[in-house]
Amino acid sequence: MKRTPLKLNKKGQEYMGAELSRQTLSPLYSNELSPGIRTREGLLGNHGDRISMLPDDVLVLILSSLSLKEATATSILSSRWKNLWNLTPKLDLDLDWTAILNKRRNYDMNNMNNLSCEYVRWVDRLLTTLPKSSTTNLVRFRVLFELTSFFTVYIDDWVSYAVSRKVEHLELILDACLPREYYSFPYKKGNFPENLRWLKKLSLHCVNVSGETVEFLLRKCRLLEQLSLSQCGKGLSSLEIVRTSPVFKCLEISQCYSLNSVVVRESKVVCIKYAGVGEPRCRFKLVDVPLFSQLWIQAEAYTRLSYIINITDIINMFDDVLPQLHMLKIYTKSKISLYDNLHKMMPNLKELVVVVGSDYGDKYSLVPIIRWFSVAPCLQRFVLEAPHQEKIKEEKKVSRAPKVFSIDCLLNGSDLEVWDINRRNEVQRAYSHIKEVKFVGYRGVYNHIQMISLLAHQGSALEKIIVDTRSFELHENMPWDRISRNQNEDEIIARKRAKSELKHVTSGINVSIL
Structure with missing residues (x-):
């Protein structure tokens, strides 16, 4: 296919030259x-x-x-x-276009289209300076920008270059707005270059790919360890993964709106990550997956709206294999309530990780999470991750001491969630096995200190509490990716608060503050 000259969209501007702006x-x-x-x-x-x-x-x-x-x-x-x-x-070709647009103070479509053209020119120019072949494999090739099918010829060339260098990790994160504008993955049955066999990780976001193509790639790429599919268009309606290679361990599916059926059979897969969307709801069938032991899900908390898939619905999608789980990780953006229940027993679950959204305010109780302990009688480690919530403002008066909440308020608060937790014998018994608690993103707000207080008070086997004040956020389109935030001032304040507040509630427990 012949390359189309890249024009700027602003009227009267000339073709872009080889040099970038x-x-x-x-x-x-x-x-x-x-x-x-x-x-x-x-x-x-x-x-x-x-x-x-x-x-x-x-x-x-x-x-x-x-x-x-x-x-x-x-x-x-x-x-x-x-x-x-x-x-x-x-080669991580990640250009933060939001920072550039912020500097230009202009978000109109023409500006974004121009920037896409400039990005394409930049990548093209960059690749011409690199060796066409090399004695060493290309470990990682990552494209991250808002690119549509208009740039197909260019993207095909980039992918071809990466494959020619025996790329191991290939990531196309294209962020196109409309499914009809998605770039289509070029390799499928009848078009499979030999060097693609070296692939170990494939990540596709806003890329059109069919279920048949995915199944074909899994058969041919016998070194593939991880497959990540996110917003992959209408062509991905069903997926059948059968007899994968022994090294294939992780399947990630995020916001694939047309996907309604996933079958995994006779596979050594260890981990499945699924970010749920609304109707139609995807059906999972896992058969003969003896090593499957980790499940990561993203969903909304309970709502009366039937078209919103919630935590309980997604957990129930994996009902048959829940007893196999050793680790369960749950991401949720909205407030967790007493209606978010886990019903199926998970006798082998050793670790529970819960990640709450960045808009999970300090007034939203975290206590309902504790009710989930009752389905995991052998739970030993609990991790709570809270992406940056409310920015800490240092006290203007140095002499003013940080607010200290009373132990009675923290353990026997007036809210319904605490009362419900304290009266449930099965939940109280579940506390007795937990040996380690980790809190990532601790900020010393009420719901943070209340959660640690309850765990420290009730956990008879609790040996260690790790409080990590380092801030982070989640990638908007790839929910499993964490992005570190540089907020040293906030973290220093959070550490001071942690030292001051936790000494009142963690007596006799080894507390590590990072």
């Missing part, structure tokens, strides 16, 4: 180093250029641990470093 892309991809390492002396100190004396393999290994922006920036250090970044085995 430096003004547009400089926020993320300029060749500027941080102040401390802008020169060789800044990087190496006063002891000479010892790093440059290392073998190429070692230097490339160092560069592979950096982002693409950081790796390319090293090219200005000296002639020795100029082309080393070309040899890095990872």
